[in-house]
Amino acid sequence: MPSSKSPKDFFRPLAVGAPTPPTEIPARPSRAIHFFDPSNEKMAAKIPQMVGSVDVLLGNLEDAVKADNKEAAREGLVTIASETDGLGGPDAKTQLWTRVNSLDSPWALDDLTRLVPAIGHKLDVIMVPKVQGAEDIHYVDRLLAQLEAKAGLDRPILVHAILETARGVANVEEICGASPRMQGLSLGPADLAADRRMKTTRVGGGHPGYLVRQDPVAEQPDAHRAIFQQDLWHYTIARMVDACATHGIYPYYGPFGDIADVVACEDQFRNAFLLGCVGTWSLHPKQIAIANKVFSPSVEDITHARRVVAAMGDGTGAVMLDGKMEDDASLKQCLVMVELAEQLAAIDPELKKQYDAISIDSEAN
Template sequence: MRSAKDFFTPLAVGAPAPLREIPARPSRAIHFFDPSNAKMAAKIPGMVGTVDVLLGNLEDAVKAENKEKARLGLVEIAKNTDFGPTQLWSRLNALDSPWFLDDITTLVTEIGDKLDVVMIPKVQGAEDIHYVDRLLAQLEAKVGLQRPVLVHAILETARGMANVEKIAGASPRMQGISLGPADLAADRRMKTTRVGGGHPGYLVRADATKNDAGEYDIHGDRAVFQQDLWHYTIARQVDACAMHGIYAYYGPYGDITDVVGCEDQFRNAFLLGCVGTWTLHPKQIDIARRVFSPDPAEVEHAWHVVTAMGDGTGAVMVDGKMEDDASCKQCQVVVDLAEALSETDPELGEQYAEAKKAGIAKAEGK
């Protein structure tokens, strides 16, 4: 572990200085595409502006014989596309794979100026991030990049989970962490075969009631509530990220057809503190944008409270409810998110501007 004194020192002579703060850029939908799939790749330039992040996936879901094609395909797309406000990320192959070294070397030297974040799969501990950190600094110095490429870890092993706080704080490059529910389930020997989402077997059942004979009717009509398999994992991931000033994300929802279940899983993650999710299919993009953008009614309420609270201290009544310093901070989270999203999403920006006007007017009794 580096000393706090040299945490922000570049790890190679000539590498750009690490950022002191990770920018809160909108990243509601991290849209995955396979750059070796010609049909999918052809759609990417037209998707600029429709998602916050376009991610060229080089790891799982790309066939072994297509790894090189995917890497070079991504270089080509990046060189020929103006991404405007849309971020460009890539998921590299795992550190122990035969492809990682060429992935990182090629991408940083060829398109490092366009690449915002590299996603590293199957991160086990801080040592994995330290390795990537130094390598990135050397490559950045070699090609004279002016800004550091950031790092995003995927939580998909039990060891990675046990080390999540250390991973989140391993480098000033750490931008965020996503959940990898499929690999994590396998590594933990969980018995779900689904890629994310719930499972009907993971439930709690209401107590049995007594029948007319005074016996517990265990086979009677008892309400069943399906539970969230990922609650503990996401909550811990969110704490680790918040503690280190980086961002937490849900990951993939593999049942592309079940848009309702997908929306529920995304919303749970949003409410727990995640800022975004992955989209694997165009169908999931609108869901992610909707879920990870606060409802204008919430934004209006947040402005009402923040305005009514003035300097943020004391207690006031708003719509029959007590608001104080703490709830003002909760509302500030919503206000800040709405302001950040307004900068890149003009349609939402208009709705949020209306909500702000209405919230302030209510606070001022107009």
């Protein structure tokens, strides 16, 4: 929270007649944020049939949309949002997000002033790219309040920042706390790599040159030395997770550009899930199933978590389960998993069936 504002001011609307800012950001399932270009007719035609099978559909207006198609993408998104049932709004199974153009581009202002009056009642989250600091969020926050008031909206649109500049990473905590509208952060590995002058040419994922090599074996100079590829994004994701958790908002991985490499994609997503991310981006329809699988706790994990919950009784003290010590802190980890499973089961009948079929032996040993 900026020090110049009192806590009470922080939750006052920034324009007369704008909806009250949220005090909590709802934990809506958002395992896959599926990107589509609304100006691409083939992609746009697929969107209605994807509603219900993906947690978030995001109409992308920024990078990957050709400059000549910016207006067509914006108008295409208005059409899709207006004509597609079950997409966007507080009760929809599939949320509707958009990624607007960067704030210094010729299109960002028109993106916001066109979309909020036209489809603001359906838009759940606006993703803002290349956020550098709290000042970018303050600008969007005030403008959205003015537009919401003018449009008579009764629900604030949430804001999501992409972390894709070195300055953005340096300011990650203040970005997360810049507005009560802040919903979350995504990693932007491609722009971030360029901005940092990293010597990579990929969109997310690892790099074979970024490694640690096993020490040489004594007196065997020719012996094989194993190499261990390291994760280029570990530092940034860990910072995002801490900043988001501090502010009660949600961290996401971002794009994995090697669409053909579904194995490495799954690995990268799983690392993010284990570190605390709640979801990721999907650039191609085949990445949706990978994201849904990785960001849903496994039946094995939920079975174990429920056993710990049962064994821990009132939640205090220490017990032994399968030879391992469980106590208040391991219980808290298990409750994170169990709560996530309940949220996902509420919207995913197949997962619900799997989680409901779990039967537990609650005996501690």
